[in-house]
Amino acid sequence: xKLHHILLATTATVVALSAGSAFAQFQKPEDAIKYRQSVFxxxxxxxxxxxxxxxxxxxxxxxxxxxxxxxxxxxxxxxWQAFGSGTEGGKAQPEVWSDSAxxxxxxxxxxxxxxxxxxxxxxxxxxxxxxxxGAAGQTCKTCHDDFKKK
Amino acid sequence: xKLHHILLATTATVVALSAGSAFAQFQKPEDAIKYRQSVFxxxxxxxxxxxxxxxxxxxxxxxxxxxxxxxxxxxxxxxWQAFGSGTEGGKAQPEVWSDSAxxxxxxxxxxxxxxxxxxxxxxxxxxxxxxxxGAAGQTCKTCHDDFKKK
Numbered sequence: 049x050k051l052h053h054i055l056l057a058t059t060a061t062v063v064a065l066s067a068g069s070a071f072a073q074f075q076k077p078e079d080a081i082k083y084r085q086s087v088f089x090x091x092x093x094x095x096x097x098x099x100x101x102x103x104x105x106x107x108x109x110x111x112x113x114x115x116x117x118x119x120x121x122x123x124x125x126x127x128w129q130a131f132g133s134g135t136e137g138g139k140a141q142p143e144v145w146s147d148s149a150x151x152x153x154x155x156x157x158x159x160x161x162x163x164x165x166x167x168x169x170x171x172x173x174x175x176x177x178x179x180x181x182g183a184a185g186q187t188c189k190t191c192h193d194d195f196k197k198k
Numbered sequence: 199x200k201l202h203h204i205l206l207a208t209t210a211t212v213v214a215l216s217a218g219s220a221f222a223q224f225q226k227p228e229d230a231i232k233y234r235q236s237v238f239x240x241x242x243x244x245x246x247x248x249x250x251x252x253x254x255x256x257x258x259x260x261x262x263x264x265x266x267x268x269x270x271x272x273x274x275x276x277x278w279q280a281f282g283s284g285t286e287g288g289k290a291q292p293e294v295w296s297d298s299a300x301x302x303x304x305x306x307x308x309x310x311x312x313x314x315x316x317x318x319x320x321x322x323x324x325x326x327x328x329x330x331x332g333a334a335g336q337t338c339k340t341c342h343d344d345f346k347k348k
Contacts (some may be wrong), residue, residue: 056215073247082239083239083240085236086235086236086239086240087236087240089232089233090233090237090240090273093233096301097223118272119272119273119276122268122269122272123240125271126240126269145210179233183325
């Protein structure tokens, strides 16, 4: 077995184990689906409020943007625990489970990007907020393109 | 007009205005209902994980409880903006709108209680967490008894 095969196998095992233990907290698959969709609904609302400011459709209020960015950052770590094996369905494409390493990588990029957005929002520099918002939005789009049903 | 009548009228106006402007962010009443239910779903999940620790059903892990308490505290300020006039329905009793001053008072007590729970959780004192959890849970129950459909 070559090194990269061992690494891949190890990664797959870790993903499977963490998904399995995370799933255990939900009584039924529907509960996991409802939970992850709820997280994205709340996250999307706050992200959308920042989007309106970035697009110039709403005035920039530092406290409001900082609060919404903190909500997005706090929620960004939550939905992934609800994509465990046996929870297929909802708006998730089968690739979430068949290409879980890529999904996990996307999830990590998103969390890093919204953490940067939060840092920019707390500092209150609108130019930095706009840049960080663009990068964060790109991580949403990339993942939705591959893993969310149209 | 006596002073307490003026105060009541002022409070009612402020509540109505803030509810009105908050509602404006949701395109349709269903969006507001979906949003507030999503907030409570995510909040309840984290609160439930703390409950399991408090009841001794799950081991105490300081970081986990601190994270879940932070999620609850962050989310606690969010649902109220989605109870604006014209968004009646879902699991909300009509009293949310007909007795909005009491509803608002309950909402404020809940936010204070979960802020205390978060403080206790960050400090990592399990006895304090248990006390603060009990007080926070009581604010959930009190409000659900009067304002949530059975």
